[in-house]
Amino acid sequence: MFHADFSGVIKTILIVLLVYFGFKILLKYFGPILLKYAMKKMGRKFEQQFSQQFNGAQQKAQNKNTSQEGNFSIKKKPRNRRKSNKEVGEYIDYEEID
DSSP, X not given: OOXXXXXXXXXXXXXXXXXXXXXXXXXXXXXXXXXXXXXXHHHHHHHHHHXXXXXXXXXXXXXHHHHSTTOOOOOOOOOOOXXXXXXXXXXXXXXXXX
């Protein structure tokens, strides 16, 4: 069986604290650099996706414009006008009781 002596416990606590504070210091100095790198990478990916979608939509619009130039039509949905039924229920007059 293993026996925990006082010096072993102190060494373990010191190692844990050293790793904790070392990680904290490294993150303080290298965290912003890593964050900038990640943001640039996500920005490039976003720009690439946006340009693909925008170019695709622009090409479709150009194809429609060249094939049907000067021919426009607007289709609207008919409005559903609901008429209220005033004979829905019965009116009840309430009195205040003291």
